[in-house]
Amino acid sequence: MSEIFDERRKALEEDYFRRKERELLDKMRQDAAAEAAARGQAAGRQCPLGHGALVEEARGSVVIDRCEKCGGIWLDPGELEEMSRQSGGWFDNFVRSFKNE
Numbered sequence: 001m002s003e004i005f006d007e008r009r010k011a012l013e014e015d016y017f018r019r020k021e022r023e024l025l026d027k028m029r030q031d032a033a034a035e036a037a038a039r040g041q042a043a044g045r046q047c048p049l050g051h052g053a054l055v056e057e058a059r060g061s062v063v064i065d066r067c068e069k070c071g072g073i074w075l076d077p078g079e080l081e082e083m084s085r086q087s088g089g090w091f092d093n094f095v096r097s098f099k100n101e
């Protein structure tokens, strides 16, 4: 009779530890995801050449992302057109030449 109780106790213990382990794993996964999200936000955009974080700079109404190491500039969709409209000179014509306007 006591053997049955022992087995039942063992099964309950195993179940308990499995549940605890699963809870711990879930918590670790959530913490890792939150940490990765926070790191991504803090780091911002990265230079595609691997120089680190880009710095935001206002140019007229456009905010560009510039690398302080290589000087490379990253533009969002439509920002090149906006900058060329603002310049209104040869650069505007140059950009238009690619768009069949």
Ligand SMILES: [Zn+2]
Pocket: 047, 048, 049, 050, 051, 052, 067, 068, 069, 070, 071, 072
């Ligand atoms: Zn760079």
